[in-house]
Each structure stands twice: as structure tokens, then as C-alpha cells.
Amino acid sequence: MTEIPDQDQIPEISARDYSVQDYLKKVKAGKIDVVMYVQKALEKAREYDQKYHFFTTICAERALQQAKEIQLKVKHQTAGRLAGLLISVKDNICVKGVESTAGSRILKGYTPLFNATAIERLEKEDAIIIGKTTQDAFGFGSFNINVGLGNAVPLNPLDIRRTTGGSSGGAAGMTAAADFVHVALAESTGGSVEAPASFCGVVGFCPTYGKISRYGLISYADSLDKIGIMSKNVEDVVPVLEIISGFDEMDGTALADESEHNAKKTKRTIRKIGVLNSSFDKNVSPAIQSALREIQEKLQEKGCSVEEVSLPITSKYGIAAYYILSTAEASTNLARFCGLRYGQEASVKGKSFSEYFTEIRSQNFNEESKRRIILGTFTRMAGYRDAYYLKAAKARSKIIAEYKKLFETYDLLISPTMPLVAPTFAEIGKLTPLQHYLMDILTVGPNLAGIPHASIPIGFSEDMPIGLMVMADQREEEKLLQFLALVEEAVQKRNERA
Amino acid sequence: MSPAATKPAAVKITPALTMEIAKASKLQLTDLEVKKFTRDLQEILNAFSVLDTLDVQGVKPSFQPVQHLDVLREDKVRASLSQEQALSLTKQKENGFFIGPRTID
Numbered sequence: 245m246t247e248i249p250d251q252d253q254i255p256e257i258s259a260r261d262y263s264v265q266d267y268l269k270k271v272k273a274g275k276i277d278v279v280m281y282v283q284k285a286l287e288k289a290r291e292y293d294q295k296y297h298f299f300t301t302i303c304a305e306r307a308l309q310q311a312k313e314i315q316l317k318v319k320h321q322t323a324g325r326l327a328g329l330l331i332s333v334k335d336n337i338c339v340k341g342v343e344s345t346a347g348s349r350i351l352k353g354y355t356p357l358f359n360a361t362a363i364e365r366l367e368k369e370d371a372i373i374i375g376k377t378t379q380d381a382f383g384f385g386s387f388n389i390n391v392g393l394g395n396a397v398p399l400n401p402l403d404i405r406r407t408t409g410g411s412s413g414g415a416a417g418m419t420a421a422a423d424f425v426h427v428a429l430a431e432s433t434g435g436s437v438e439a440p441a442s443f444c445g446v447v448g449f450c451p452t453y454g455k456i457s458r459y460g461l462i463s464y465a466d467s468l469d470k471i472g473i474m475s476k477n478v479e480d481v482v483p484v485l486e487i488i489s490g491f492d493e494m495d496g497t498a499l500a501d502e503s504e505h506n507a508k509k510t511k512r513t514i515r516k517i518g519v520l521n522s523s524f525d526k527n528v529s530p531a532i533q534s535a536l537r538e539i540q541e542k543l544q545e546k547g548c549s550v551e552e553v554s555l556p557i558t559s560k561y562g563i564a565a566y567y568i569l570s571t572a573e574a575s576t577n578l579a580r581f582c583g584l585r586y587g588q589e590a591s592v593k594g595k596s597f598s599e600y601f602t603e604i605r606s607q608n609f610n611e612e613s614k615r616r617i618i619l620g621t622f623t624r625m626a627g628y629r630d631a632y633y634l635k636a637a638k639a640r641s642k643i644i645a646e647y648k649k650l651f652e653t654y655d656l657l658i659s660p661t662m663p664l665v666a667p668t669f670a671e672i673g674k675l676t677p678l679q680h681y682l683m684d685i686l687t688v689g690p691n692l693a694g695i696p697h698a699s700i701p702i703g704f705s706e707d708m709p710i711g712l713m714v715m716a717d718q719r720e721e722e723k724l725l726q727f728l729a730l731v732e733e734a735v736q737k738r739n740e741r742a
Numbered sequence: 743m744s745p746a747a748t749k750p751a752a753v754k755i756t757p758a759l760t761m762e763i764a765k766a767s768k769l770q771l772t773d774l775e776v777k778k779f780t781r782d783l784q785e786i787l788n789a790f791s792v793l794d795t796l797d798v799q800g801v802k803p804s805f806q807p808v809q810h811l812d813v814l815r816e817d818k819v820r821a822s823l824s825q826e827q828a829l830s831l832t833k834q835k836e837n838g839f840f841i842g843p844r845t846i847d
Contacts, residue, residue: 635796
């Protein structure tokens, strides 16, 4: 990292030069005027939004008020551990007093009366929320084109003819574009952190299921949803992960605090890496396969043993199991959105509940939301439930077991994150819904198995970033981060864009 | 279990079935949506019938991926939303109640 000049010499502190840790130290030392920094960041965020449509809401007034309070705390040496850190938040994570719609139209106007646990913990440590980022409505998409009715599709800042990826497209685009120090909170159900991170060339980190509380996350599929983190580099993930992880009595699936797993936290030598043989299937672009081969060589140079391994059940049944389970859960979760108590509403006068709910839902859900509700409702219907939903849940058991078996031998697994670089909108327009779903072939596995995984940039093809996905066993975040840092160091030169 | 349940590949999605599912989901579809979703659902379910070939004899289903111990929180009274807060996000309210559509035809 470059030497940071004193405050009077700082017109801007660029994320290109400073890590989150550098920035936090400077804030704590009183070398950065937080209010001025936030003002400038908000101006830039508005510029990015006009150009690339990264935000559903920018909460400038709230952010500036927080900045003023934090500036005082810094002066009195009472500031929290993340004092002044700017955070953008995917629209499906509730922020008190800031419109939170999960990217949909049916929740337009919903301003939560409470913070999600992750937000509560960040703000307790004096991080500053700058706004809510664009997403596929409710997380239903891999390319962020399934935005809520009336919302704009985010554009990839590296090439505006291409997708940011989805569903956390605004978060990834913002992380790639921002030249101020910033971290994004995103969310993955079946690949919504990893895919956009890969397409935009940033780090996308998804923890073990339950490590970060889901309280205040607008549900897509409860058994799969995980809040994740996006940043420009690996070390920037750590301070945010440390703050937002941990048991929360408001989430019945939150992992118990880690005392029982402390043994696993010890730094270990990473020796054996398994590279999934599905990485070299014909549907994976040759340029991506070649980038992966290069990484294998670099890892071997660093003393790792790299062997090809397979996950035959995950490869063959993962997509079907994922889409059956996720849409079944989504169809019940979205049943609560009916135009009463919050969000979009119309006059109820003279209407039966069935007429009213049908009217509101039909007018405000977008096409993909309707498609997934219908698919999920079908697979739960009497006569079909056992054949689809229950069978998929059993397939999931076999998928979890398959990963566990490999982690008995291998420290970590790797594959490309996506089979291709960010496609153009014209290319995406030619795909059928099933072809859209098949794009998640490499990311659904770790999401079904609930294991921590991340996408990290490893170079370029067609002048667009390639993402490597790294997977660790459940609760092995430490090992995953350790390895990601190793990869980052190994590919430093490849990530310099031509 | 119906015959359809044991052989998902044989499921025939018709416009009438699509409309039945939509009705159960409280969705009114246009003619174009019925046509599109019928075709999409058929294509998707045909592809997902690959699950027929997976042997799951004796396998227990996983309804979430991580093993948890039962966790109970302490049974204690704590503040919740006030009536005013709970009503603050809607225009459809009267005398401290939500107004909803009629439930009896």
C-alpha cells in the first residue's frame, strides 16, 4: 500500500491505493475528515448511479448525519471499530428508515422499522450505509435483468453492453467502479454473490450457511439464503466479516458461536487442492479453462498439490435440486406480499380478499417472479410434492455428503465461478428461462451444501474479468480467506487489465 | 402417491394446469403469460426429470445444509412495535386497525 499523505494533502483517498484497514486507521487517527469524505463519496455514488444504475436508493441525508456523529466520536476517541467505513447494502437487506424493496415493485414504499442484524452490528461499530443496491427482484436471476417493474437494469462498468451478473448486480458493479474506500453487503441463494463478482472482477465472499444472521433479510429461500461481502481485495472482507458474523437469537438457523470449532481456526498449511473436473466441460469457455490451468501451475509453484476431482451427483442433479427447492421456498415466502400493511396497495373497497390479493400480485410481480412462484407452487402440490420437492431435498443430502467426502482429502476445492465472462445483453436476450438457470451450474453446488466459498478475479478474456471460485468445508472461513490471499498474490499481474 | 408423482418426466403441463397453479398462487395471468409459462414449465420440468435417475433409497431429506443443535432463547418480555408504528406503513387503517378486503363473499 502507498504511503498515505496527511489530511491537508488529501483531496481524495482512492480505493485503488488504500485498503479498508489503512482507511480505518487514518479515520481513527483523525487524519480524515469523515463528513467531507462521505460528501464526496455520495457525489460519486450519484454519478455512478446515473451512468450504471447501481442503486435503488441513496440515503445521503442519513449517511451525512451518521458521518457528523462519527466525526465527534473520533474527536472524543469513542468511535467504533469500523468508524467511517462506507457500506452499500443489497436492497433485500432491511435498513431502518431506508426504502428496502428486494428490488421489486410490490415492496415499493416499504421503509423498515428495524435494522437487519448485520446492519445493526455494522452501525454499532460506526460504519456508514450509503444506499441500497440494485438486484434482480427477490434475487431471481443470474444477470440482473429481472429487475422489479420500473427499475433500471445495472450496467457492467467495464463494458456497458454487458451484464453485471446477478442477482447482486448493483453491489458488484459498485464495488468494481468505486474509487473511494467501500465494501458492499450482498446476498447469495444459488450464486448471487459469486456470479456478479466474477463478471465485474471483484472479490465476492459467501460464508457458511448461518454464519451471518438472516434476520432482516427479505427471504428468497430460507434454507439457502446467505448474506455475503464484496470488496476490491481479500483483506477488505475480514473487518466486515468479523463484525457481522456470530450467533443471533433472532435467527433460528444462525450458527452457535464458534467456541466448539476453535480448533479449526488454527492457521494450517494448505497442501491439497482439488480442481473440479466440471471446470473443463465443453460448456466452459476455453479461455477460462486456460486461466484455470495457469492458476493450477502457480499453486503448484507455491507448494500446493493440485489434483482433478469430481462431484458427479452435484454436477448431474445440482441444478434440478436447487431450482426445485429454491422456487418451492420462494413461492411460500412471496405469499406474504399481498398489498396489506406495507408496500404497494390499492383500494380494498368492494373487493374480496382473493380478488384484492390477485390484483395486487398480478400487477406488481415481474415475469420471472411469477414464473418462479408458479414453478414452486407446482412442485409442492399434492401428488407432485414427493416426486419433486422431497426428492430434491434427498438429492441435497447426497450433494452435501459428496462435498464432505472430498473435504476428507482436500483442503479446498476450486473451479471457475462462471462458465463464461459477462455476456452482452443481446446474448442474454437469446436464452430461454431454462438456459438462464443452467448458467448457475458451477455455483449451485456450494450453495446447496452450505459451504463457505468465494469468487476471486484471476485475469481477463475478451477484456472482461474471469472469476475463480474457491470452496472450503463448512465453518472453514479462516482457511478460505488464507487461500484467497495466496491466489490474490499469485495472480496480481494477470489482474492488470490491458 | 399419484402416477404423476412417481414419474415426473411424464407430467404434461397444459394451459389449464398453468391457470390452476396461478389461481392457487393468487395470480391472474394474461393469455400470453399462460402460453409462455406453460411452455417454460414443460421445458424446465422435462430437464428436472433427471432426478428420476437418482437413487435416494434410505436417504433422509436435508431441509437446510448445516446441522444445528436445538437453540432456545430465554422466555423474556421485550419491547415490540407500538400500534402506531405497526400502522405507519399503510394508508388503509381506521381507529387503530388495518383495513383489509372482505373475507366473506
